[in-house]
Amino acid sequence: MQASATTSTSTTLYQLVTYLTRPLAAVYPAQTVMQLQMFLYGNLAAQFLTETVLSPFTLFLSPASLPPTPLYAAxxxxxxxxxxWIHALGGKALFVCVMENTLKVRVGE
Structure with missing residues (x-):
């Protein structure tokens, strides 16, 4: 059961990182995007992962303000x-709700 929870948590974070960084492939070199993905995964895990359980959280992303700390650090x-980055994501405000095995995205305020 422990390994399953860890795998599920890792999968959820990887899905989030992929969702957020995929549009950058057209903007930045592959090496830069891979570095961003690595840093972003580590920063998100450090902030939201408690042992093997992913605490539910919501990210608010806006072109009018700096991103949340894990994204800004990355x-x-x-x-x-x-x-x-936010322009590559569509240039509009996004709410990204993250729960175990689930990503929900709302575009616009």
Whole structure:
């Protein structure tokens, strides 16, 4: 059961990272996107992962403000500019709700 929870948590975080970074493939070199993915996964896990359980959380992403700390730190670590990233995601405000095995996204405020 423990291994299943860990796998499920890892899968959820990887799905989130993939969702957030996939549009950047058209904007940044593959190496930069891979670095961003690595830093983003580590930052999100450090903030929201308690042992093997993923605490539910919501990310609010907006072109009018800096992103949440895990995303901003990943930007600084990888050299990705937040305005370009949010533009690649559609340029509108996003609410991303993350729960075990589930991502829910709402576009617009």
């Amino acid at each position: 930007c600084l670590q990888s050299g990705v500019e937040w305005p370009r």
